[in-house]
Amino acid sequence: MDASLIIFFLLGFLTIGGAVFMISFTKVAHMVISIGVTFISIAGLFVLLEAEFVAVSQILVYSGAISILMLFGIMLTKHDASEDEPSKAQPFWLTWIFVAGLFLIVAYGIYSTNWNVLPPRQLDPNVSNVKEIGVEVFTNFVVPFELVSVLLLVALVGAIIMAKKEDKD
Amino acid sequence: MTVTLSSYLLVALILFCVGLYGALRKRNAIIVLLSIELMLNAVNINLVAFSKFGLNAAVTGQIFTLFTMTVAAAEVAVGIAILLAMFRNRDSIHVDEMDSMKR
Amino acid sequence: MDTIMQYAWLIPLFPLLAFVLILSFGRQLKEGAAYVGVLLTGAAFVVALMTFWTRFQEGATDYSFAIEWLRIGDKAINMGFEVNQLNALMLVIVTFVSTLVQLYSKGYMHGDDRFPVFYQYLALFTFSMLGLVISPNLLQVYIFWELVGVCSFLLVGYYFYKPEAKAAAKKAFIMTRIGDVGLFIAIALLFWATGSFDYSEIFNAVAQGKVAPGLITLTAILIFVGAVGKSGQFPLHTWLPDAMEGPTPVSALIHAATMVAAGVYLVAASFPLFLASDTALNVVAYVGGFTAIFAASIGLTQRDIKRVLAYSTVSQLGYMMMALGIAGAAGYVAGVFHLMTHAFFKALLFLAAGSVIHAVHTQDIFEMGGLWKKMRVTGIVFLIGCLAIAGIPPFAGFWSKEEILGAAYAAHRMDLLWIALIAAGFTAFYMFRLFFLTFTGKGNSAGVDKAHESPGVMTLPMILLAVLAVVAGFINTPFAPALHHWLLDSSVGGYIVQKYGEGEHHAASWVAVAAILVSVGGILLAYLMYGRRSINSESVAKGASVLYTLSYRKYYFDEIYEFVFVRLLKLIGLILNLFDRYIVEGLVNLVTAITVGIGALNARMQNGQVQTYGLVVLVGVVLLVVGLTISLTPLGGVLLG
Numbered sequence: 051m052d053a054s055l056i057i058f059f060l061l062g063f064l065t066i067g068g069a070v071f072m073i074s075f076t077k078v079a080h081m082v083i084s085i086g087v088t089f090i091s092i093a094g095l096f097v098l099l100e101a102e103f104v105a106v107s108q109i110l111v112y113s114g115a116i117s118i119l120m121l122f123g124i125m126l127t128k129h130d131a132s133e134d135e136p137s138k139a140q141p142f143w144l145t146w147i148f149v150a151g152l153f154l155i156v157a158y159g160i161y162s163t164n165w166n167v168l169p170p171r172q173l174d175p176n177v178s179n180v181k182e183i184g185v186e187v188f189t190n191f192v193v194p195f196e197l198v199s200v201l202l203l204v205a206l207v208g209a210i211i212m213a214k215k216e217d218k219d
Numbered sequence: 220m221t222v223t224l225s226s227y228l229l230v231a232l233i234l235f236c237v238g239l240y241g242a243l244r245k246r247n248a249i250i251v252l253l254s255i256e257l258m259l260n261a262v263n264i265n266l267v268a269f270s271k272f273g274l275n276a277a278v279t280g281q282i283f284t285l286f287t288m289t290v291a292a293a294e295v296a297v298g299i300a301i302l303l304a305m306f307r308n309r310d311s312i313h314v315d316e317m318d319s320m321k322r
Numbered sequence: 323m324d325t326i327m328q329y330a331w332l333i334p335l336f337p338l339l340a341f342v343l344i345l346s347f348g349r350q351l352k353e354g355a356a357y358v359g360v361l362l363t364g365a366a367f368v369v370a371l372m373t374f375w376t377r378f379q380e381g382a383t384d385y386s387f388a389i390e391w392l393r394i395g396d397k398a399i400n401m402g403f404e405v406n407q408l409n410a411l412m413l414v415i416v417t418f419v420s421t422l423v424q425l426y427s428k429g430y431m432h433g434d435d436r437f438p439v440f441y442q443y444l445a446l447f448t449f450s451m452l453g454l455v456i457s458p459n460l461l462q463v464y465i466f467w468e469l470v471g472v473c474s475f476l477l478v479g480y481y482f483y484k485p486e487a488k489a490a491a492k493k494a495f496i497m498t499r500i501g502d503v504g505l506f507i508a509i510a511l512l513f514w515a516t517g518s519f520d521y522s523e524i525f526n527a528v529a530q531g532k533v534a535p536g537l538i539t540l541t542a543i544l545i546f547v548g549a550v551g552k553s554g555q556f557p558l559h560t561w562l563p564d565a566m567e568g569p570t571p572v573s574a575l576i577h578a579a580t581m582v583a584a585g586v587y588l589v590a591a592s593f594p595l596f597l598a599s600d601t602a603l604n605v606v607a608y609v610g611g612f613t614a615i616f617a618a619s620i621g622l623t624q625r626d627i628k629r630v631l632a633y634s635t636v637s638q639l640g641y642m643m644m645a646l647g648i649a650g651a652a653g654y655v656a657g658v659f660h661l662m663t664h665a666f667f668k669a670l671l672f673l674a675a676g677s678v679i680h681a682v683h684t685q686d687i688f689e690m691g692g693l694w695k696k697m698r699v700t701g702i703v704f705l706i707g708c709l710a711i712a713g714i715p716p717f718a719g720f721w722s723k724e725e726i727l728g729a730a731y732a733a734h735r736m737d738l739l740w741i742a743l744i745a746a747g748f749t750a751f752y753m754f755r756l757f758f759l760t761f762t763g764k765g766n767s768a769g770v771d772k773a774h775e776s777p778g779v780m781t782l783p784m785i786l787l788a789v790l791a792v793v794a795g796f797i798n799t800p801f802a803p804a805l806h807h808w809l810l811d812s813s814v815g816g817y818i819v820q821k822y823g824e825g826e827h828h829a830a831s832w833v834a835v836a837a838i839l840v841s842v843g844g845i846l847l848a849y850l851m852y853g854r855r856s857i858n859s860e861s862v863a864k865g866a867s868v869l870y871t872l873s874y875r876k877y878y879f880d881e882i883y884e885f886v887f888v889r890l891l892k893l894i895g896l897i898l899n900l901f902d903r904y905i906v907e908g909l910v911n912l913v914t915a916i917t918v919g920i921g922a923l924n925a926r927m928q929n930g931q932v933q934t935y936g937l938v939v940l941v942g943v944v945l946l947v948v949g950l951t952i953s954l955t956p957l958g959g960v961l962l963g
């Protein structure tokens with residue numbers, strides 16, 4: 051048995067487990083911690099998929115920035131917020147059935163497709179993943195890259211304006 | 220025996236479905252945002268997996284993932300800001316109470 | 323010679339002018355409306371008399387005039403007028419009676435709030451009736467036929483504040499409408515079969531055998547159904563006695579002399595059609611005969627003076643129908659002849675009865691009595707009318723009735739002859755019962771004591787009519803049958819002569835003698851019971867209590883109709899009402915409920931909850947993906963077989 055397989059199972063288990071715990075916990079703080087586990091496990095999966103740069107970004111952005119942002123959001127709203135009762139906007143079973151239905155139909159799609167015709171990409175050992183991405187970003191994807199930077203700026207400014215206390219004048 | 224593409228896709232699918240369920244069922248807006256992040260992450264897993272195993276396997280998938288992360292970060296920032304503003308005004312962050320445009 | 327006949331179209335226009343004038347200036351005219359009505363109708367009478375006189379000359383011919391009104395395909399529908407023997411006679415009768423009745427009404431309706439309205443209706447009626455008579459085609463006849471029905475409705479319901487008058491007006495209108503439907507179907511069938519509404523063209527088509535015999539019988543009987551409705555023949559007779567709720571002059575004009583005679587006139591005018599079908603003729607004869615004896619038997623016991631006269635009218639109209647149905651030259655002439663004499667003496671009787679009612683303010687004959695001394699003129703003319711209708715020579719009724727009996731005898735219709743004789747006896751009895759109860763004996767009510775003779779404006783028309791009731795019969799005596807030859811000289815008469823021959827008057831003399839004897843017997847019986855009171859009428863009534871009750875209750879026909887038709891229709895109405903309320907309205911409510919339900923469902927979906935919207939999106943996506951998967955992949959093949 052391949053070592054990568056064991057690692058995959060471990061990471062997959064942690065990923066899904068974290069997600070399920072997040073759904074089933076009642077305390078909001080616990081939820082954020084459990085989803086942190088999921089985010090880190092996903093970074094592990096990225097490493098397993100030979101995408102080191104993305105894995106690092108995942109840890110930085112999700113586990114670091116987003117999780118912390120969520121914790122701040124919790125602190126600024128209700129410290130002891132807890133999910134005591136679920137939403138009553140629609141019946142529980144309806145959501146359940148359709149989510150399960152989506153799962154089944156996509157799973158059927160995955161397993162009925164013959165993926166084996168696609169050989170895994172062979173990496174050039176001399177070119178690092180970071181360099182490869184950097185070349186791509188600054189050649190083929192330079193315009194989206196700049197646009198995303200603008201998007202981030204706009205989001206930053208917008209978030210500050212929305213979050214700041216309104217003047218009482 | 221190595222890890223196959225379908226395994227990654229299945230993990231991503233489960234993650235997506237859990238996220239979807241959370242997004243549709245939870246009342247706390249922060250948890251809803253987190254569930255949406257889960258779904259985005261599931262997509263990211265797919266993108267990275269296809270960048271290794273896909274028909275035109277290339278580093279493009281990873282670059283797309285980076286973009287997704289950027290957008291997700293922006294979305295969370297704005298989302299948290301909206302929640303804060305709403306909490307200040309309504310003293311609640313429950314999703315099912317956010318229907319003032321209907322009333 | 324033809325000049326005056328060319329202007330016959332003026333005759334109906336005079337009353338129409340009167341109608342328009344009174345309609346426009348009724349408020350200003352007030353009771354002066356009577357002068358407008360009388361003068362213009364009188365003018366119409368003069369023109370009608372001149373027309374009649376011209377037509378009566380030796381060698382005169384029919385005059386008809388028509389303009390094309392509508393063209394449907396290659397079928398032209400004409401409008402016009404016609405002068406022939408029959409309608410020249412009718413024009414005179416109608417204008418004459420109408421003029422006298424309008425004159426009489428000036429006294430009778432004096433002081434009524436709606437005096438001009440009354441004259442307005444009378445003028446409109448006279449116009450419609452003249453239009454009906456002068457029409458050369460059935461479509462035009464039908465239009466005026468309905469118009470006279472409307473006028474009858476308006477005039478019967480003149481005292482609309484009395485519930486009985488309202489009910490009677492509705493009854494008169496609806497019952498005659500039943501007959502009108504028959505007439506309408508007959509006209510439509512004739513147009514379908516012959517392509518024309520014109521009398522002459524229809525008669526030609528029938529004579530040339532272009533119309534199937536069965537269809538002829540059907541249309542003839544349907545026309546007769548129309549006549550049954552208008553002329554109050556059995557079984558549609560019940561409206562006519564109730565129509566007596568109208569003012570008495572109206573009863574005299576419409577429900578005795580003219581409109582109810584329109585049915586007889588219609589049968590006479592479309593006679594060639596009946597000639598072509600023996601079945602139809604028999605139906606006419608037996609319905610007429612039955613009505614004659616049936617209505618007369620009801621008349622024996624009624625207490626209301628106008629109702630007795632109404633049943634008498636029904637009975638006499640039955641006589642006319644029977645005469646027409648007997649056919650033959652004599653029967654046809656006798657029917658028309660009796661129509662003429664009856665118009666005079668029945669109008670006279672009604673006007674006299676109106677004069678009595680006007681004086682004593684009651685219609686119950688048992689509350690009257692002893693009026694002979696107080697109302698000498700009315701008494702005399704009433705007696706003349708009674709003698710005329712009873713058939714005592716030389717009064718008008720004798721000649722026409724004798725002619726009918728003679729026709730029945732000549733046609734070897736012994737059954738009808740006996741019916742007619744018995745009915746004549748009944749007629750004599752109830753008319754003199756009326757006379758003795760009203761004018762002899764002692765007055766036994768407050769009204770009788772205060773009674774006095776009516777004013778001259780009322781007695782003058784009665785006297786004129788009385789004169790005619792005496793002399794009108796001499797126009798057609800067995801010794802000088804002028805009317806007989808003249809009527810048979812017409813185009814319609816031509817068809818009769820062609821079938822039956824001239825039919826000279828050869829009635830056995832014993833028929834005339836029997837008729838006189840029966841009438842005298844009836845009068846004597848009435849005298850003994852109600853004049854000298856040597857026979858106690860109440861013990862007779864008790865002795866035959868079943869028959870008496872049957873007759874007094876009019877054979878329960880109103881009750882039977884009420885039970886069979888009104889209840890049945892009410893039941894159907896109830897069922898349809900329930901059907902409408904629960905099934906039709908239920909369907910409508912179902913539709914609205916579905917719409918409202920869908921709306922409510924959609925409103926529930928638009929609940930403002932982001933998560934519900936998300937769920938809806940999910941549902942849509944899942945269904946779409948499942949549908950695509952089933953239709954596009956092998957899984958679908960497995961699932962769908």
